[in-house]
Amino acid sequence: xxxxxxxxxxxxxxxxxxxxxxxxxxxxxxxxxxxxxxxxxxxxxxxxxxxxxxxxxxxxxxxxxxxxxxxxxxxxxxxxxxxxxxxxxxxxxxxxxxxxxxxxxxxxxxxxxxxxxxxxxxxxxxxxxxxxxxxxxxxxxxxxxxxxxxxxxxxxxxxxxxx
Amino acid sequence: xxxxxxxxxxxxxxxxxxxxxxxxxxxxxxxxxxxxxxxxxxxxxxxxxxxxxxxxxxxxxxxxxxxxxxxxxxxxxxxxxxxxxxxxxxxxxxxxxxxxxxxxxxxxxxxxxxxxxxxxxxxxxxxxxxxxxxxxxxxxxxxxxxxxxxxxxxxxxxxxxxx
DNA sequence: GGAGTGATACTCGGATATCTGGTGTCCGAGTTTTCGCGG
DNA sequence: CCGCGAAAACTCGGACACCAGATATCCGAGTATCACTCC
Numbered sequence: 594x595x596x597x598x599x600x601x602x603x604x605x606x607x608x609x610x611x612x613x614x615x616x617x618x619x620x621x622x623x624x625x626x627x628x629x630x631x632x633x634x635x636x637x638x639x640x641x642x643x644x645x646x647x648x649x650x651x652x653x654x655x656x657x658x659x660x661x662x663x664x665x666x667x668x669x670x671x672x673x674x675x676x677x678x679x680x681x682x683x684x685x686x687x688x689x690x691x692x693x694x695x696x697x698x699x700x701x702x703x704x705x706x707x708x709x710x711x712x713x714x715x716x717x718x719x720x721x722x723x724x725x726x727x728x729x730x731x732x733x734x735x736x737x738x739x740x741x742x743x744x745x746x747x748x749x750x751x752x753x754x755x756x
Numbered sequence: 757x758x759x760x761x762x763x764x765x766x767x768x769x770x771x772x773x774x775x776x777x778x779x780x781x782x783x784x785x786x787x788x789x790x791x792x793x794x795x796x797x798x799x800x801x802x803x804x805x806x807x808x809x810x811x812x813x814x815x816x817x818x819x820x821x822x823x824x825x826x827x828x829x830x831x832x833x834x835x836x837x838x839x840x841x842x843x844x845x846x847x848x849x850x851x852x853x854x855x856x857x858x859x860x861x862x863x864x865x866x867x868x869x870x871x872x873x874x875x876x877x878x879x880x881x882x883x884x885x886x887x888x889x890x891x892x893x894x895x896x897x898x899x900x901x902x903x904x905x906x907x908x909x910x911x912x913x914x915x916x917x918x919x
Numbered sequence: 920g921g922a923g924t925g926a927t928a929c930t931c932g933g934a935t936a937t938c939t940g941g942t943g944t945c946c947g948a949g950t951t952t953t954c955g956c957g958g
Numbered sequence: 959c960c961g962c963g964a965a966a967a968c969t970c971g972g973a974c975a976c977c978a979g980a981t982a983t984c985c986g987a988g989t990a991t992c993a994c995t996c997c
Binding site for chain 3: 760761762794796797800814815816817818819
C-alpha cells in the first residue's frame, strides 16, 4: 500500500498558496518550477483539486491556480481525497460468505468483523488528517522552518505571483 | 491508495486458525477452499506470515499452517505488515528542498511539516490496528455472527483440521 | 486622446503512451507417511 | 507379531507470466491581454 506521489505535490502546492496573500494566483508552470516537478503531471492533479472545489483555475494569460476558500477551511484530508481514491483503502470482498461455512445471504446482515476493524483504523487515519488544515501547516512551517527559505524565494514569488 | 487483497485473506485465515483449538493445523488447500480463493496465491501470502513469525508451516503429508503464537499475542497490524509493505504509505521525497527556495541541505534538519502530518495519521492508523488481536476478532465473531455458520462448517473442519 | 476590435499568446483541460507493482500460476525441493518385507 | 526400510505422495517454497493502476506526456479548446485602428 502506498500513496500516490501526487498527494505530496498537491498538499505542498496548497500550503504554498496558503502562505501567499489571499487571492494570489500561480500558474501551473510556476508551481511545478517551485517544487521541481513535472509540469504536465502536476497540472493533472491540480485539475482534480479544482473539480473538488479546493482550487480555482483562471484561464488565459495571467491565469493560474488559487485557493477557492480560506486555507483555514481546507483540511489535508480534503486534498488527499481529491487526488486519491476517496473510498477506504480496505475493500471487503465478503469472503466469509464463501466456502463450506456459507449460509444464505440474509444471514450476513451484520457487518464483517474484519471489515469493521479495518474501517475503524481508516476512520482514525482520516480523523487525524481532517484535524489539520492548510493554514495549520503553513503556520507551522512559518514558525519552525528556516526563514531564509521564504526570504530567498521572495524575488521569485514577486515575479510569478499574480492576483 | 488501496490495500492488497492478500491482507483480507491473511487476516481471515488468522482468525479462522484462532477459533480452532490451539495447535490446530490446516493445509493451504483447505484454507483456500474454506475462503473460496485461489490456493497458489493464498499460499504465497501465508509464506510471508511464516517469515514474519506469525504462522508455522508443517511440511509433508498431514502438514499445513498453524499459529506460531497464542492468538491473543498476534495483532492485526502484525498480519498486515507481514503481507504489505511495512513502511508508511506516504513517502516524502523532500520536494521542499528543490526549486528556487532551496537552501543548503543542512538547513533541513527539522522534518518536513507535511511529512510529519502524514506520519501522525499513519501512526493513528497503526495504533488502531495494533489494539486488535486475532483473539479479539475471533471472540467478536463467535459472539455476534450467526452460530449456524460454524455449526455448518463443523463436519468440514473435522475432515480437514490436523494437529 | 479614447474606445472598440481583432489577432495573439498564454493558460487550462482532457485524451493518449509507458512502466512499475500487484495478481495469478506453475513446477521443483523436502519431509512425513505408509506399505511391504524380513526377522 | 513387531521393527525396519525404501518408495511414494503430499506438502511448502520460490521462480515465472499477466494485468491494472499510477506515471509521464502531448496537443487542442478557451480566454484575457495587447496592439492597432478608427472616431
